[in-house]
Amino acid sequence: MARITLRQLLDHAAERGYGVPAFNINNMEQGLAAMAAAEAVDAPAIIQASRGARQYANDIMLAKMIDALVEIYPHIPVCMHLDHGNGATTCLTAIQSGFTSVMMDGSLKSDGKTPASYDYNVDVTRQVAEMAHLGGVSVEGELGVLGSLEHGTGEQEDGHGAEGVLSHDQLLTDPDQAVDFVAKTKVDALAIAMGTSHGAYKFSRKPDGNILAMGVIEEIHQRLPNTHLVMHGSSSVPQDLQDIINRYGGKMPQTWGVPVEEIQRGIRHGVRKINIDTDNRMAMTGEIRRILTDNPGEFDPRKYLKPAMEAMVKLCRARFEEFGAAGQASKIKVVPLATMAQRYARGDLDPKFHTQRDAAE
Numbered sequence: 343m344a345r346i347t348l349r350q351l352l353d354h355a356a357e358r359g360y361g362v363p364a365f366n367i368n369n370m371e372q373g374l375a376a377m378a379a380a381e382a383v384d385a386p387a388i389i390q391a392s393r394g395a396r397q398y399a400n401d402i403m404l405a406k407m408i409d410a411l412v413e414i415y416p417h418i419p420v421c422m423h424l425d426h427g428n429g430a431t432t433c434l435t436a437i438q439s440g441f442t443s444v445m446m447d448g449s450l451k452s453d454g455k456t457p458a459s460y461d462y463n464v465d466v467t468r469q470v471a472e473m474a475h476l477g478g479v480s481v482e483g484e485l486g487v488l489g490s491l492e493h494g495t496g497e498q499e500d501g502h503g504a505e506g507v508l509s510h511d512q513l514l515t516d517p518d519q520a521v522d523f524v525a526k527t528k529v530d531a532l533a534i535a536m537g538t539s540h541g542a543y544k545f546s547r548k549p550d551g552n553i554l555a556m557g558v559i560e561e562i563h564q565r566l567p568n569t570h571l572v573m574h575g576s577s578s579v580p581q582d583l584q585d586i587i588n589r590y591g592g593k594m595p596q597t598w599g600v601p602v603e604e605i606q607r608g609i610r611h612g613v614r615k616i617n618i619d620t621d622n623r624m625a626m627t628g629e630i631r632r633i634l635t636d637n638p639g640e641f642d643p644r645k646y647l648k649p650a651m652e653a654m655v656k657l658c659r660a661r662f663e664e665f666g667a668a669g670q671a672s673k674i675k676v677v678p679l680a681t682m683a684q685r686y687a688r689g690d691l692d693p694k695f696h697t698q699r700d701a702a703e
C-alpha cells in the first residue's frame with residue numbers, strides 16, 4: 343500500500359530539492375493518466391480533488407478510485423489531497439473518504455468567494471490542523487488571495503475564487519503575516535498568493551516580475567525555510583495546446599500561463615507542491631477536438647478518451663521531469679498515518695530528521 347501523506351512527501355522533496363506537481367482529477371481517465379505518468383518516470387504523485395470534483399464524481403466513487411489507483415500502482419506513493427476545502431466539515435468528510443491530506447482554504451469565507459479576515463483564516467485553519475493531525479493527516483493552508491496583479495480580480499473555477507476587485511495587499515502574501523500564520527496554525531504546507539490565478543486566463547502577456555511576483559516566494563522562504571510552499575494556479579497554458587484547441591474548432595483567446603522556468607525558480611526557493619489542472623484539461627480537450635473533427639462519424643467514447651488520456655500522460659510526465667520528481671518514488675519508504683499521528687502528538691516534526699529516520703526504519 344503506497345498511500346502517503348503530503349507532509350512526508352514534501353519533507354522528502356525538501357531534503358532533495360525537488361517539487362511535486364499536484365494534478366486535479368475528476369474522473370477515472372484523469373486518475374489513470376496521472377498515475378501512469380508517475381509510474382513511467384518513477385515519481386511520487388499528488389492527486390487532488392476539488393469540491394467541484396467531489397460533487398461531479400461522488401465521494402464514494404472517488405474513495406474507491408483512490409483504492410484502485412493504489413492497487414494498480416503499488417510502487418508509487420500517492421498522496422490523495424483535498425483541493426480548496428472551505429470548512430472543517432468538508433475537510434473531515436474528505437478524510438473519511440481516505441484522503442491523506444486536506445487544504446483548508448481560509449483565505450476566502452466558506453462561500454468560496456468572499457475574502458476572509460486574517461483572524462478567521464487563522465481560526466479555521468488551526469481548527470482543521472488540530473483535527474487532521476490527530477489522525478496523521480496533513481494540512482495545507484492559504485494566506486493571501488489568488489488573483490491577477492494585472493486587473494485585481496480572481497478567476498472563478500466552479501464557483502471557487504474571489505469575487506470583486508482585490509487590493510495589492512490581498513493579492514500578495516505578506517511575509518511577516520506568513521510567519522505568524524504558520525506558527526499559529528501549524529500547517530504542513532502554505533499556499534501563497536503572488537499573482538497566479540486559476541484557469542487559462544492568467545496573464546495578458548508573458549509574465550514578468552510585475553505580474554508574477556516570484557520575489558514574494560523568495561522572501562517567504564527566507565523567513566520560513568522549513569515550511570513547504572505551494573503554488574496554485576500554476577498551469578503553463580502551453581501555446582501548442584491553445585493552438586490545437588483553436589485549430590479544431592475551439593475559440594480560446596490568446597493567453598499566457600506560468601512559465602515552467604519560473605516554477606523551477608520557485609522550487610529552488612522552497613516551493614514543493616505545484617497545482618496543475620488547466621493544462622491537463624486543455625491537453626485532453628485538444629485531443630478530443632482533434633479526433634472528433636477528423637472523424638466526424640466516431641461515437642465510441644473510448645476512441646477519443648484513450649488519446650485524451652495519452653495527452654494528459656505526456657503533460658504530467660513532462661512536469662514530473664521538469665520539477666525533479668522523476669526517479670524519486672522508489673527512494674521513499676511510506677510512513678503509516680498512525681506513525682504520523684504520533685509524531686504530531688509529540689511535536690516531533692523536523693523534516694530532515696524524519697526523512698533520515700524513514701529511510702532507516
Ligand code: G3H
Pocket residue numbers: 366392393394395425426499500502540541619620
Ligand atoms: O481550484 C481549482 C482547480 O482548477 C479545480 O477546479 O473547482 O473546477 O474542479 P474545479
Ligand code: 13P
Pocket residue numbers: 366425426539540541542573574575576577578617618619620621
Ligand atoms: P490551474 O488552473 O493553473 O491549473 O491551477 C489549478 C489549481 O491551482 C488547483 O488548486
Ligand code: ZN
Pocket residue numbers: 425426540574575617
Ligand atoms: Zn488552487
